[in-house]
Amino acid sequence: MPAKKTKIPKKIEKKSAAYPQKKLDKKSVSVKKAASSIVEEKSLVKKKIKRKVRSIDDLLDKKNIKKRIKKNIAEELLKSKKNLKAKIYTSPYAYIYAEYLRGAKYEKQLRTIENRLTDLGISGRVHRLSQFKNLKELIEEDTRRGINTIVVVGGDDIIKESIRVAAELDVTLGIIPLGGGGYHIAEALGIPEGVSACEILSQRIIDKIDIGKINGKPFVSRLYISNQRVPLFCNKKYEVMSPGGDVAIYNLNLNTEDKTIPKINPKDGQLEILVKPKKKLGIFKKEKSQESLFFANRIDIKSGIAFSIFVDGIKNFYKEVEIKLVLQGLRLIVGKGRKI
Amino acid sequence: MFKKESKEGLEDYYSEEDQDDRDLQDTIIAQGVKVEGDFNSKGNVVIEGVVLGSVKTNNNLQVGEKAKITASVSAHDAYVAGIIEGNVKIKEKLELSPTSRIYGDIEAKTLVITAGALFNGKCSMFDPDNPKENKTSKKLKKEEDASEEN
Numbered sequence: 001m002p003a004k005k006t007k008i009p010k011k012i013e014k015k016s017a018a019y020p021q022k023k024l025d026k027k028s029v030s031v032k033k034a035a036s037s038i039v040e041e042k043s044l045v046k047k048k049i050k051r052k053v054r055s056i057d058d059l060l061d062k063k064n065i066k067k068r069i070k071k072n073i074a075e076e077l078l079k080s081k082k083n084l085k086a087k088i089y090t091s092p093y094a095y096i097y098a099e100y101l102r103g104a105k106y107e108k109q110l111r112t113i114e115n116r117l118t119d120l121g122i123s124g125r126v127h128r129l130s131q132f133k134n135l136k137e138l139i140e141e142d143t144r145r146g147i148n149t150i151v152v153v154g155g156d157d158i159i160k161e162s163i164r165v166a167a168e169l170d171v172t173l174g175i176i177p178l179g180g181g182g183y184h185i186a187e188a189l190g191i192p193e194g195v196s197a198c199e200i201l202s203q204r205i206i207d208k209i210d211i212g213k214i215n216g217k218p219f220v221s222r223l224y225i226s227n228q229r230v231p232l233f234c235n236k237k238y239e240v241m242s243p244g245g246d247v248a249i250y251n252l253n254l255n256t257e258d259k260t261i262p263k264i265n266p267k268d269g270q271l272e273i274l275v276k277p278k279k280k281l282g283i284f285k286k287e288k289s290q291e292s293l294f295f296a297n298r299i300d301i302k303s304g305i306a307f308s309i310f311v312d313g314i315k316n317f318y319k320e321v322e323i324k325l326v327l328q329g330l331r332l333i334v335g336k337g338r339k340i
Numbered sequence: 341m342f343k344k345e346s347k348e349g350l351e352d353y354y355s356e357e358d359q360d361d362r363d364l365q366d367t368i369i370a371q372g373v374k375v376e377g378d379f380n381s382k383g384n385v386v387i388e389g390v391v392l393g394s395v396k397t398n399n400n401l402q403v404g405e406k407a408k409i410t411a412s413v414s415a416h417d418a419y420v421a422g423i424i425e426g427n428v429k430i431k432e433k434l435e436l437s438p439t440s441r442i443y444g445d446i447e448a449k450t451l452v453i454t455a456g457a458l459f460n461g462k463c464s465m466f467d468p469d470n471p472k473e474n475k476t477s478k479k480l481k482k483e484e485d486a487s488e489e490n
Contacts, residue, residue, distance in 0.1 A: 238377030238393060262365065275373055290388060292370040295381070 093117075093124030093174075094142040096135065096162070098154025101179050102128065109178060112195050113153070120202040124151075129158070136165045143169055149333075151175070151201060156182045156254075160220055160312055167211045167218040167330045174201050174333040184254040185220075190335030200335040209266040209340065211329035212251040214311055215322055223249040223323065224310040230303055232273065234296035242292075245276040249299065249323065256339050262293055266340055269327050270295040299323040367397075371406055385415070387422070394426075405439050412444075427461075 095117075101110060117123045124147070127138050139150055139162070151174035152162045159175055163185075166173040176197040177186035183193060189207075191197050212219045225247040232240045232247070250272040253264035264272050275292035301307075301321040308317050334340075366384040369375055373389040381397045388404035394411045395401065401415035407422035414429040421437040427444045428434065434448040438456030445462040453459060 238375055238379045241374040241376070243372035275370065277370065277372055290368060290370040292373045292389070293366070293368045295365075295367060 091122070091124040092147055093122050093149045093151060094139075094147045095124055095126045095151045095153060095176075096138060096158075097126065097128045098152075098158045098179055099129045099131075101153060102130075106179055109194060110153075113176060113178070113198060116195050116198040117201075120198060122198075122202055124149075135161055139165050139169060139171060143171060148172055149174060151333075153178050155179055156185055159185045163211075163220045163330060164218050167326070172206060172331040172333065176201070184256075188252065188254055188256055188339050189332060190338035192335070201333055203335075205334050205336070207267075207332050207334040207338070207340070208328035209330050209332060210251060210269060211326045212249075212271060213324045213326060214309070215318070217311075218326075218329070219251065219311050221250070221252045221254045221312055225307065226310070227278075228307050230301055230307055233300040233302070234273070234294060235298055236300070240273070240275065240292075240294060242275045243278045245278040247276070248274045250274065251325070252340065260291075267328075268295075269325065270297055271299065271323065271325055273299070297325045369407075371404070403440075405437075 097110070114123065114126075125142070127133065127142075129135060129138075135158070142150060149172045150162065150166065152159055153176040155177065159177075162173060165171075175186050175189065175191050177183040177191060177193045186193070186197075191200050212223070214223060227244065227246065229242060229244045230247070232242070234240060250261070250264045252266040253261055255261065261274070262272065273292075273294040273296060275294070277291065299321075300323070301318070303319060306317045306319050308315055309321065310316075366386050367381045368386045369389045369391065371388040375389065375391045375393065377393045379385075379391060379393060379395050382399065383397070384400045384402070385395065385397045386402045386404070387395070387407045387409065389407060391407075391409045392411065395409060395413045395415075397415045399416055401413065401418040403409060403413075403418070403420045403422040403424065405421045408425075409423070410425045412426045412429070413424060416431045417433050418428070418430050419435045419437070420428075420440040420442065422439070423441045423443075425443045428442060428446045428448070430446075430448040432448075433450040433452070434446065435452040436442065436454060436457040436459065438454050441458040443460050445464070446459070447464050449466045451463065451465060
């Protein structure tokens with residue numbers, strides 16, 4: 001930096017060289033002074049600029065810091081908002097109405113149910129199923145928001161579906177039977193139809209039952225193989241060969257009125273295998289042959305030819321099947337008059 | 341806290357009750373059904389079909405007239421009316437009906453053989469007066485058998 005101070009601009013030097021020194025003494029002094037002053041000014045400007053630059057950097061830094069702080073605050077606010085969103089549902093209950101409960105027919109009943117639930121202090125968010133709303137997605141969303149009890153309002157069909165979903169998502173399931181066809185599940189669980197089911201929900205007696213799984217997919221009540229000769233490999237220890245009649249594998253008996261079915265316990269950690277004899281056609285041969293009954297918690301079925309199994313009433317085709325039991329895989333709110 | 345305790349209590353109560361129910365239910369192998377492998381059960385077992393493999397139960401065993409077991413059998417009590425091709429080990433009482441056929445050794449505390457029953461094999465029974473002798477006699481028998489084979 002001091003070298004720069006001594007340097008005189010070239011133009012000034014040329015001017016000074018062009019005129020003799022003696023004659024232009026005064027002038028040269030003044031020029032030198034001017035030049036030095038210019039240099040000083042320039043250095044001052046540079047210093048000022050530097051200072052300004054520094055100050056700008058500082059400012060920018062400060063701004064950055066401010067931005068960061070703002071960002072942090074915004075993130076925190078977002079988080080808190082999200083948390084607030086999750087905590088919107090203060091009640092741990094959510095209610096899902098079946099699709100067929102839309103319309104004026106059940107409006108009155110639904111209102112009375114809702115009023116009763118608020119009286120009992122167990123009201124919650126209500127979902128109404130439609131063509132575009134998937135039951136699984138609804139339940140998943142609710143569980144994300146901290147709801148742990150899903151109450152399904154409807155008949156057997158929606159209850160079966162919700163049991164399958166609840167078994168996968170680890171949710172406590174309640175039932176209010178209303179509207180749709182049969183109430184076999186509700187009857188088995190000791191839950192009355194309509195408003196009176198609210199009392200049972202408020203009592204909250206939770207029963208854990210086993211859930212069967214066929215190739216990883218849960219089933220509630222039974223598997224049915226009709227008129228097919230298929231070997232059942234039970235508990236990896238023994239093989240049962242049926243005579244060609246029907247084979248039913250039970251977890252929960254929903255047809256409690258049928259007395260030909262033995263007592264099925266969905267809490268014993270075993271699947272009940274009922275092997276029926278082959279039906280014989282003929283008028284005179286009326287020998288009553290006995291049904292076989294086994295207990296197993298794991299069944300494997302393999303066959304070279306595809307065979308059909310009714311899983312909870314829905315027909316599926318398989319070549320290889322692995323049936324397992326998940327102990328206490330489902331939590332249900334049940335009534336005192338339950339038959340399981 | 342109180343609620344939780346009460347629920348747990350209820351669960352325990354039901355589980356015990358269920359276990360009792362489970363024990364009461366019989367395993368049935370009906371006529372026309374074929375079972376292969378080691379068949380173990382905690383409850384009563386009724387066999388009317390065909391079993392190829394061992395049968396074990398902690399409770400009663402009933403072998404029907406048309407039943408056929410081709411392996412060893414062990415149970416607490418047993419009533420046999422069918423065919424058993426193998427050793428039979430019963431803790432308490434073994435009853436053989438007139439239609440029964442046993443091709444194997446029997447070990448039981450009490451044995452009832454009704455007229456008409458067919459039994460080909462050795463029989464060893466528990467002696468309450470000399471329980472030690474039973475064990476020693478068995479050992480001796482085994483040694484004798486081994487010497488005979490040699």
